[in-house]
Amino acid sequence: MRIVVDAEKCTGCEACIESCPYTAIEMREGKAFINEYCQFCRACMSICPEGVIKEVLEVADTQASVSDIEGHRGIWVFAEQRNGKVAPVAYELLGAGRRLADERRTELCAVLFGGAKPEAEGLIHWGADRVYFSNARIFGIFNDEPYSQLLFLLIQEHRPEIVLAGATPIGRSFFPRVAARLGTGLTADCTALEIDMETGNLRQIRPAFGGNIMAAILCPHKRPQMATVRPRVMKRGVFDEEKKGEIIHVDAEGLLSRTKLVETVKEVSGMTVNIQDAEVIVSGGRGLGDPKGFNLLEELAGLLGGTVGASRGAVDAGWISYRHQVGQTGRTVCPKVYVACGISGAVQHIVGMQSSEVIIAINKNPEAPIFDVATYGIVGDVYEVVPLLIRKIKEIRGQQ
Amino acid sequence: MNIVVCIKQVPDTTEVRIDAETNTLMREGVPSIINPYDMHAIEAGLQIRERTGGKVIVLTMGPPQAEAALRNALSMGADDAVLLTDSAFAGSDTWATAYALSKAVRKIGADIILCGKQAIDGDTAQVGPEMGEFLDIPHISYVRKIEEVHSGGIRVQRLMDDGYDIVESSLPVLLTVVKELNQPRLPSLKGKIAAKKAEIKKWGHSDIGAEPANIGLKGSPTLVKQIFAPEAKKDRKLLYGTVEEQVDALVQELRGLGCV
Numbered sequence: 331m332r333i334v335v336d337a338e339k340c341t342g343c344e345a346c347i348e349s350c351p352y353t354a355i356e357m358r359e360g361k362a363f364i365n366e367y368c369q370f371c372r373a374c375m376s377i378c379p380e381g382v383i384k385e386v387l388e389v390a391d392t393q394a395s396v397s398d399i400e401g402h403r404g405i406w407v408f409a410e411q412r413n414g415k416v417a418p419v420a421y422e423l424l425g426a427g428r429r430l431a432d433e434r435r436t437e438l439c440a441v442l443f444g445g446a447k448p449e450a451e452g453l454i455h456w457g458a459d460r461v462y463f464s465n466a467r468i469f470g471i472f473n474d475e476p477y478s479q480l481l482f483l484l485i486q487e488h489r490p491e492i493v494l495a496g497a498t499p500i501g502r503s504f505f506p507r508v509a510a511r512l513g514t515g516l517t518a519d520c521t522a523l524e525i526d527m528e529t530g531n532l533r534q535i536r537p538a539f540g541g542n543i544m545a546a547i548l549c550p551h552k553r554p555q556m557a558t559v560r561p562r563v564m565k566r567g568v569f570d571e572e573k574k575g576e577i578i579h580v581d582a583e584g585l586l587s588r589t590k591l592v593e594t595v596k597e598v599s600g601m602t603v604n605i606q607d608a609e610v611i612v613s614g615g616r617g618l619g620d621p622k623g624f625n626l627l628e629e630l631a632g633l634l635g636g637t638v639g640a641s642r643g644a645v646d647a648g649w650i651s652y653r654h655q656v657g658q659t660g661r662t663v664c665p666k667v668y669v670a671c672g673i674s675g676a677v678q679h680i681v682g683m684q685s686s687e688v689i690i691a692i693n694k695n696p697e698a699p700i701f702d703v704a705t706y707g708i709v710g711d712v713y714e715v716v717p718l719l720i721r722k723i724k725e726i727r728g729q730q
Numbered sequence: 731m732n733i734v735v736c737i738k739q740v741p742d743t744t745e746v747r748i749d750a751e752t753n754t755l756m757r758e759g760v761p762s763i764i765n766p767y768d769m770h771a772i773e774a775g776l777q778i779r780e781r782t783g784g785k786v787i788v789l790t791m792g793p794p795q796a797e798a799a800l801r802n803a804l805s806m807g808a809d810d811a812v813l814l815t816d817s818a819f820a821g822s823d824t825w826a827t828a829y830a831l832s833k834a835v836r837k838i839g840a841d842i843i844l845c846g847k848q849a850i851d852g853d854t855a856q857v858g859p860e861m862g863e864f865l866d867i868p869h870i871s872y873v874r875k876i877e878e879v880h881s882g883g884i885r886v887q888r889l890m891d892d893g894y895d896i897v898e899s900s901l902p903v904l905l906t907v908v909k910e911l912n913q914p915r916l917p918s919l920k921g922k923i924a925a926k927k928a929e930i931k932k933w934g935h936s937d938i939g940a941e942p943a944n945i946g947l948k949g950s951p952t953l954v955k956q957i958f959a960p961e962a963k964k965d966r967k968l969l970y971g972t973v974e975e976q977v978d979a980l981v982q983e984l985r986g987l988g989c990v
Contacts, residue, residue, distance in 0.1 A: 331953070331954055331955060331956060331957075351741030351760045351762065352741070352793070353762075353793060353795045354793070365817075365820075366817050366820030366821060366946075367792075367793045367820055369851070370954050370957055371741075371957075372957060373760075385957075412892075472895075474859070474862075474868065474869060474870075474871075475868055478863070498891065499871065499872060499888075499889070499890050499891055502855050502856075502871070503859055503869075503871040503872070504859065505856075505859075506824070506828075506855075506856040506857075506858075506859035506860040506863070507859050507860065507862060507863040507869075508863075509825065509856075509860065509951075510825060510828060510859075510860040510861075510863035510864055511863050513825070513951070514825075514951050515823065515825060515950075515951030515952035516824065516825070516856060516952070517952060518824075518852075518853065518854035518855060518856055519853065519854070533955070537853070537960065538851070538852060538853065538957075539741075539851055543957050543958065543959060543960070544957070544958050544959070544960050545954050545956070545957050546954070546955045546956040546957075546958075547952050547953070547954060547955065548952065548953055548955045549951050549952045549953075550953070551951065552951040587868075588867075588868040588899060588900050588903075589868045589870055589897050589898065589899040589903075590897065590898045590899070591895050591896070591897050592885070592895075592896040592897065592898055593895070593896040594890075594893065594894075594895050594896075595893045595894050595895070595896065596892055596893040597892070597893040597894065604892075610989060633990075634984070634989050634990070635989070652909070652910065658853065659850075666987065666989075667984070667987060667989055677960060680960070681960065684960075688983075688987060690980065704966065705966060705967060706967055706969055706980055706983060707966075707968075707969070708969060708973065708976045708977065708980065710973045710976075714973060715973060715977060718973070718974060718977045719977050719980065719981065722977055722978065722981045723981060723984075723990050726981065726985070726990055727990075
């Protein structure tokens, strides 16, 4: 893909020059020219008064050189465990991986480092045809180097076409090492995966530019195609007690780690409920104007049996701790009910909560983008609406 | 001790919004800043230098304008700055970027390499760990505290989903850092003056011995196929009347959901 200026129609007004955040537009012979520093953000396209800046797809994009991708078959999922327990995202990856494997008419394999055999068997019931499993002591705790060394060796030997991991602290930390060593592409934090049947290319969809836009990424010339996938976005597969599969014990001898995990410290946040597990989240943003606003939100959250979240604005202002932050640089959540109070709805917030079942927005500004994703919206002052809401809920409770 | 801090100049995405009608970004006059996470990396580098002595070298890859970001870092107190700039680097994905930066780090020589957790425009968080592999050194991601650092090694806290890990490593090591690590300092007047006069090294691909096949668009395994706007939610229900009437209607809906 490229962004180009139709030089014949360009009037040379220079409006686009200022619009480019990467300073990638220059004037050449009185016409705008987009140089090699373009990052495809398309800011210039909306600015051009003549509408002569266009996106062009290049045919060369999709042509794979057969030699590099030949012989790669199978979909792999890295099943992450912590303290011996497989992370929920692994089951979501198996759901997505099963669908891709069926479409490609190939097998689905899981990779499990650490944990015990029942966990490996569980991966089969959740959709894997085969599990590469090592319970070597070195995998009892997470260190980047042994994880990346062994996964690299397994991929090199078995040549899968796609390898997925959760976009968790662990997945996002060690997967890049594997991709770097394999000389293949890695796409971070995907929210959708689609396969092109003809080429076998994986269309990897992810938010970019702070979640303001979505990008479709391809890795057309190299295999495997690697991606980390955002937790709680993909649907879990079906658990089948009868499903049979093979567990292959992998030799993990000779792996080294130059980092050493000394201690793992659990931190319990002030709120009793982790926002990622909450059924109801009442979130506050900069619109609260004051850290005390969160006391009000806590009361509402308490009544609804939920917990309190926050936008990045409120966290950056120091009103509430980072653990409560919802959004791109915080947590991705999908509760039953999400109440956004005084949150304008910057897209980096929206990408972190838009998969909630019901979204309620309360904001003074009717133009706030949060209303675009809200199931119910109330235009009004949080300090008027929320106390009213609390009172009405208490009234109903009182009657019952 | 040689401390190399990798930084990136980015548009300030917090000031960006999307035009719902044309599905394009509205970012007129959006300022370029040092990626916020990288500010914490610079601060960490300066603090390590205060403890152990040595030099802090800031490194970036980008267009000639990225020099402004390096001068900012120099004004905070960095000793030296290197700009990788060459049209051959343009279009690099994370793999090709990490490859080029690693080549530059090898040329500079480093005991500790610091990167921000991720850049706010790409949000991949991949370049740091990929550099660790290219340099064949360990890396530790999401560092929120540096407990100990000396010529023999380092001990840090790594932020995880449910708490933190205490991790030790030998040197050289690459760290990616999160916001909790520190509060970046403001440039001093003396620093600003020095930064203005400082000479910034500008290296192209041949200066760092980078293979042309491994850099730029050609060296990038991934490519951006398409860009589009995020989807809006479909099942919207409107509430009518005064605020009190709307709240009443909302309470009824919440009852229907079993929350009240």
